[in-house]
Amino acid sequence: MADTGQSLKGGHYLKKLLADAGWDILERSSNGRGNGNAWCEFGDIDHEGHERGWKLAKYIDSMLLEIQDRIFQLFKAGWKSIRIVTDHGWLLFPGGLPKTELPSALADNKWGRCAVIKPGANTNERMYPWYWNQDQHFALSDGISCFRKGEEYAHGGLSFQECLTLELSIHPRSSGIPGVSVEVTDIVWKGLRCTIVVEGQGAGLSVDIRTQPGDASSSVVVSAKAIKENGTASVVVENEELEGTDATLVIINTNGELVAQIATVIGGGHK
Secondary structure (H helix, E strand, O other): OOOOOOOOOOOOHHHHHHHOOEEEEEEEOOOOOOOOOEEEOOOOHHHHHHHHHHHHHHHHHHHHHHHHEEEHHHHHHOOEEEEEEEOOEEEEEEOOOOOOOOOOEEEEEEEEOOOEEEEOOOOOOOOEEEEOOOEEEEEEOOOOOOOOOOEHHHHHHHOHHHHHHEEEEOOOOOOOOOOEEEEEEEEEOOOOEEEEEEEEEOOOOOOEEOOOOOOHEEEEEEEOOOOOOOEEEEEEEHHHOOOOOOEEEEOOOOOOOEEEEEEEEEOOOOO
16 A cells, blocks of 8 residues: 555455455355465444444344354365454443534534544644544544434544454364374376375375365365375366366365365366
8 A cells, every 4th residue: 555555445455455465355255265365354243333323232142153154164165264353443332422512613524433623723622643644633532422412332532442453363173183293295196186195194084185175065086085004195086177176185084174285286286
């Protein structure tokens, strides 16, 4: 953004910057392939807060369950970690936040928790510089008060609830096999037959090729094959039309849990 001066409003240029940096953009119904980096947006908590006011509390549990389901879907697709961030917190006060009087004649713009004071206007409101532009100052209402009457949901001030934004790093449950360590060191394709070589503890592990790493139903091979004592295994892709398409080679334990994975191109070597 600093290099081009392009606005991120609307999200178009944000997605372009992410794509240029090699990130996948996942729409709501897309889970991606589980490799590299990806960005997705989910949840409408802020919109619902502005629309519903105190009634937001009735819907929070179902919203969080939707986010939880989304996380499970992404892990099922093979993503190894998910970082959840949000842009701001909020205040929720049934019956309306206490009001701070600010005459409209003094403000160019007035929102719930902040306002832009007109040049030269005299006011007792506290002024704070904007983080992104130190030359721009805003008036922020004190405590949990609001410049508008009857606002039950608001944000944009300096309360603890608005300014503390948690960053959650989530990782899928481990395979549950203590000490299991295996690495794919070689992949060789001959037509639609894939032969691999692994290093580490291959006993009790099998090889599969899938379009969605964490979803066994997305397997494209005739059957998963156990890794031999010499660290090799070979599987065959069923559908000839899949040749040249992206997939993921996965190592799974006896419970079907992922132990390792690596991107590959069917019939064309590994990435």
